[in-house]
Amino acid sequence: MKIAIASGKGGTGKTTLSTNLSVLLSETERVVLTDLDVEEPNSGLFIKGDLKSEEIKYKMIPEWKEDTCTLCGECQKNCNFHAVIQLGPQIMVFPELCHSCFACSELCPTNSLPMQAQRMGTIKEYQYRQMAFVESCLDIGQEQAVPLIGQTNEYVNQKFDEDYIMIFDAPPGTSCPVIEATKDVDYVILVTEPTPFGLHDLKLAVETMKELKKDYGVVINRYGLGNDDVIDYCKEENVTVLAKIPNSRKVAEIYSKGKLIYNEIPEIKEQFLKLKEFILTRKKEFVQ
Numbered sequence: 001m002k003i004a005i006a007s008g009k010g011g012t013g014k015t016t017l018s019t020n021l022s023v024l025l026s027e028t029e030r031v032v033l034t035d036l037d038v039e040e041p042n043s044g045l046f047i048k049g050d051l052k053s054e055e056i057k058y059k060m061i062p063e064w065k066e067d068t069c070t071l072c073g074e075c076q077k078n079c080n081f082h083a084v085i086q087l088g089p090q091i092m093v094f095p096e097l098c099h100s101c102f103a104c105s106e107l108c109p110t111n112s113l114p115m116q117a118q119r120m121g122t123i124k125e126y127q128y129r130q131m132a133f134v135e136s137c138l139d140i141g142q143e144q145a146v147p148l149i150g151q152t153n154e155y156v157n158q159k160f161d162e163d164y165i166m167i168f169d170a171p172p173g174t175s176c177p178v179i180e181a182t183k184d185v186d187y188v189i190l191v192t193e194p195t196p197f198g199l200h201d202l203k204l205a206v207e208t209m210k211e212l213k214k215d216y217g218v219v220i221n222r223y224g225l226g227n228d229d230v231i232d233y234c235k236e237e238n239v240t241v242l243a244k245i246p247n248s249r250k251v252a253e254i255y256s257k258g259k260l261i262y263n264e265i266p267e268i269k270e271q272f273l274k275l276k277e278f279i280l281t282r283k284k285e286f287v288q
């Protein structure tokens with residue numbers, strides 16, 4: 001079973017939820033937690049496991065061959081991302097904009113844009129207690145998160161069988177990276193907070209999940225902090241509220257020390273146990 005933990009904006013507690021829920025689940029289940037927030041992975045701040053393997057990942061970028069190019073301009077016309085342009089007698093490729101779609105390369109009449117591998121980041125796998133933890137990280141200067149997220153999903157699918165509960169800490173927002181991170185999962189947990197900003201971004205995230213036709217529910221973090229607008233919205237939209245994690249100064253103190261919270265505060269553990277029960281029930285239904 002694959003579950004993504006996502007949020008319309010950063011800073012809502014997505015990583016807190018992913019790490020604590022994964023470790024709690026791993027007390028009785030086989031679990032792999034994957035950090036897909038490749039631009040800024042921070043699950044590793046809380047999950048300090050033993051490094052088991054490390055792979056360098058590459059993406060394919062076209063490389064211009066001046067000697068065979070006829071300057072016909074087709075490549076510029078065929079690139080939807082403005083990653084290849086003709087400047088006078090020169091073809092320029094912008095790797096940061098390239099989505100590795102191969103269109104310019106395949107459609108070049110003189111094969112003057114062969115695709116070449118370019119390093120984009122790393123995937124590291126750790127063992128933490130009984131749990132596997134996969135961390136994916138873009139190299140500094142790389143701007144395309146989607147190809148690395150795609151390759152990380154492939155890595156996890158190949159290495160871990162269907163017995164595992166797979167938890168994915170998705171990138172924040174509602175753009176391409178979060179769509180790539182959630183497109184193949186069975187369930188999405190949207191984390192929000194009871195504030196006007198939280199509600200605004202939750203609405204965007206819910207719309208995205210509807211578009212993707214995903215099954216999803218909401219966890220309200222820092223419950224008690226703001227107002228009831230998020231609860232009212234979920235009622236109106238018939239969105240399931242899976243758990244309400246109480247706002248607590250102690251959480252901030254424990255979090256700032258890089259520690260897990262689920263075992264430290266009884267009211268919080270109760271909410272995490274509720275989530276665990278929900279996931280195990282869904283898993284049983286999923287297997288049947």
Ligand code: SF4
Pocket residue numbers: 068069070071072073074075076091107108109110111112113
């Ligand atoms: S499509 Fe090929 S031949 Fe035409 S300008 Fe681009 S690189 Fe040159």
Ligand code: SF4
Pocket residue numbers: 062078079080081082083084093097098099100101102103104105
């Ligand atoms: S591979 Fe695709 S995105 Fe990259 S430069 Fe060529 S057409 Fe543009």
